[in-house]
Amino acid sequence: MTDAIMNSKPDTAEIRRPSPGGERLKKRYAAERRFRLYGLCSILAAGLMLVFLVGSIVGTGWSAFLQTYVKLSITFDAEYLDPAGTGDPAQLQNADYGGLMKKNLRDNFPEVTGRSDKRKLYNFVSPNAGYVLRDMVIADPALVGKTLDLWVKASDDIDMLTKGYVDRTEAEDNRRVSNAELAWYDKLDNADRVETRFNTDFFVNADSREPEEAGILGAVTGSLLTLLITLLLSFPVGVMAAIYLEEFAPKNRWTDLIEVNINNLAAVPSIVFGLLGLAMFLNFFGFPRSAPLVGGMVLALMTLPTIIIAARSALKAVPPSIREAALGLGASPLQVVTHHVLPLAMPGILTGTIIGMAQALGETAPLLMIGMIAFIVDIPGGFTDPATVLPVQIYLWADSPERAFVERTSAAIMVLLAFLIFMNFVAVLLRRKFERRW
Amino acid sequence: MLKNSLLKAIPLALAGVVAVAAAAEARDQIRIVGSSTVFPFSTSVAETFGKTSGFKTPVVESTGSGGGLKLFCSGVGVQHPDITNASRRIKASEVETCAKNGVADVIEIKIGFDGIVIGNDKGAASFDLTKKQLFLALAAEVPVDGKIVKNPYNTWSDIDSSLPNQPIEVLGPPPTSGTRDAFVELVMREGAEEFPELKAMAKSDKKGFRKISDSMREDGKFIEAGENDNLIVQKLQANPNAMGIFGFSFLDQNSDKIKGANVLGVEPTFENIASGDYSVSRSLYFYVKKAHIGVVPGIEEYLAEFTSDKAIGDEGYLTDKGLIPLPAADRAKFREAATNKTNLVM
């Protein structure tokens, strides 16, 4: 019916009637339903990909939140720790704890004799177990000479075995864990001396070369410091630039140029910002390498356009009537902006800023260029301390040969995703809470 | 409100001043840059050093050997790194650049070997290759019946009927990588020299010979696959027809998934590489700026830790990470160089 009117030319006399039984209408409704289905399908397809991606990450990563411990009886042999019996703290500090650990392992498994078997045995627990003993003795020197049953962190290979990543049916050569190690493990397991616990070290340690010791706190701190610099620089500058462009700038070639520039910067490949940071901040200004300060500045330049664009559209959404009312009451243009327009646009600006920050948080490529791809064990304490960030940590772990880093890589991705989702969630809440229809 | 905008400008100025001030300040932490191949070993030593010595844990950056030497050679002073790792020896031109920038005294330490392995999926066919066969499979141009032609081989069995009938597909390092340089030097050149006509050419026309021996084929049979060896390992698993060229430590860690091809009948095992029977291996180095010893605390102790038998000895902890140790005599030599701070001699 409407088709007939739409399609008919004014000079044609023939009028098309609706087909009998409404066949055309049925067809059109079918097309309507199909079209709607296409839309739904695309959203579902995108959602499915998201679920698949996140699912595969969680599937490989969840086990990194657990860590295997084995219970061994440990003798704090005075011969190793304090042969002279002086109780001198310096002596206790520098004693041979590695040797002590090895001796205790031998005592726990007296059946092990061969040289290569002993070597395997020493790798049964984490190489850092000795340092744990050291810390215990220093905390309580009275331990010297005593024997205790202690839970000791297992090495990465044993950890993989507990988590079922080692196929026992394979030939011995084809697995990372030998038959001898399996036998020791089973002996402990049968005596209830193997346990998996929540891996707190993953959250409180910085990077380490031993997968069972490696944690993300260093990278998370680095990310926070970097983001803080990014926020401090890009938020005020971005908002002020947006205010100028939206509220004060005359429309001329110059402002056009600035606008094209900003839009262009929003799309410049992030790696180019890395090249800029390398050439300008490191080589020209001589800032320290791997510092969150420099990373923050590079990321600030990168997120600045995002914030400016978001802030401009938020300012634009404030209706002119508000400005006119304020002007009418005698406010100066700047007062109009700072007292009325800016507070009203703030939720929109903040949403844009959070999204920009989330982008900066997930960014890797520019930081590769300014030396943040580094192995850093100390948790950074300031803006010029060497630091790395979460995505770079992921990149580094992904390139480590040790098998146990695979699950840790996924776990770190999960943490990063959690941060990103949280930030996006806040942005959405903010948008929803303050969304205003004028 | 007005005051706010003024206050906002202050962090900007502060950040600038703080950074300039910090750049010139003394540093109590060793800074290491350089090769991504040495990175796992260097970080391991750094971590142990940090835990046992009471000094701060050194910061180790992975920049590639070239990038590391560039940073290392850019000058003396705490704003420049103290140590650089390299998966090849420093070049004469780089020594010159160093000297020009005041980095005249450099200590060279060789830490061990890194085997280069040609591997494939555990379930796939096993290979026993000669260097000649590898050259024929991977060079851009090869001699056929005395003439140099574009590489005609598509499957391994085309080269030698004893090899599996499987398409040639090798994932290898890009030309910017030190692993590639080493592979070319140790496999391709030696493979090429097994042809009498090329051997003659090597004597008369070195440049022409190098052009043939050093050029990898570019028709998709040899795939430059980036520096991430872990990714290569996983790509091999996904594709049983593919072979990959990567460092021994990755074979060591993934021995349940991939296997190494024998070269000249020798299996790439720890023992065979250490004894020199497996011939495709290269040396790893690091270089120390002498002027920084005494200024940045802990460099001497770090050197002592790295050159100790506990680290790079036959049963040192670096061997667990896949480093192939030097012969004992060489270790002693470099340990002495470290304690006496002997200058690098080219």
Added chain:
Amino acid sequence: MNSFFLLLVVIGLSVAGYAAGRARSVLAASGDVRILHSLPSYYGMFVALGCGLPAILLLALWLIIQPQIVEHMVMAGLDPSIMPQNADEYSLMLTDIRNLASGNAVSREASPAIMAAMERYQSLQSVGFWTMGAAVVCIALLGLVWARSQVSRSFRARNVVENIIRVLLIVCSMIAILTTVGIVLSLIFESLRFFARVPFFEFLFGIHWSPQTAIRAEQVGASGSFGAVPLFAGTMLITLIAMLVAGPIGLLSAIYMAEYANPKFRAIAKPMLEILAGIPTVVYGFFAALTVAPLIRGWGESIGLDVASESALAAGVVMGIMIIPFVSSLSDDVINSVPQSLRDGSYGLGATKSETIRHVIIPAALPGIVGAFLLAVSRAIGETMIVVMAAGLAANLTANPLEAVTTVTVQIVTLLVGDQEFDSAKTLAAFALGLVLFFVTLGLNVIALRVVRKYREKYD
């Protein structure tokens, strides 16, 4: 840290100036602030700015200039016997003197002449610092006194302060321009050095990319050519595949969300799509290399196609997934901003919803959608980590999506982080590629902006 302390002093003086200016204005109005031209706080701000601004500018200027002068004086006053002969030696000696003065490492044993120079350097430094301190504090005080003397009933403090703030706003908006200039500057010098070795047109139009030049004297490269066309073609191919994935899915999702979905569905679906853009690209890289690539290869083999293990298709599809939200979010906004009256008109004529969308809304929103697509394209071109991990390095000039290709960003990364020497044409090529990338995205953006602006004028 000394200049930092000085900065704190100046800030303290400014705060005092604020109080003084405010008090003075209240005094001038004899307590009745209504007769003042501006609010008292503006007078305070004026005095604070008058005190702080010139002093901080002077401080900054001094910090930049003083080292140059001091160094020149020290080097000119050197003992003639150790006077450096050339520029390299000069800068080396200067660094040594500077390092000695700050207790830093030096390149060689310091001779007595150098020690003397160092002492001279230190004394000049401290003289300079104290002069600077005095000058800065003087200027700050002078500014304070002068600005305070200006304060009177009729003085237009607000206008002055607002003008200064407006200048600040302009400076902020100029940072975007400065960044662009910085990018171009940081790329152009290295690029010029590259073009001195490789002819410009050979780089831009050569069809053979194989950066295996002789990077050192004893090595001979293979073909050693720097024709970047295969890289551009590879980038285009992957971008095209990505857009074929992201275009339809993104646009249809946007249409569904804008026109069909109820608010509840929309509130869930939109952030969910945006999470796709938030996932770190490293993750996508792994996904592409280890899941999608073998999958495509397996399918290809089962129907008898020869698929490279690092096919452009795998990288392209995954990149497409990543940029879906760019297309959908931007298109969603554009579709939402099509005036309701157009829809109502179309419904009034009896069109169904899908007909309205196809014949009315899409044509009306088309310029905006094109703009969104172009932005997504420039994002795809610049994407690095996915292609680094999944696309490989083989520079094939091909349009077959099942073959391996390489992209500009991949080459930048591999050229810069490799083991080669740093002054080779290879490393420099990375900067030239960066420059090209910058100008390509610039071009795309200018076009996108033009298109979007044309549209905006029509419906605002």
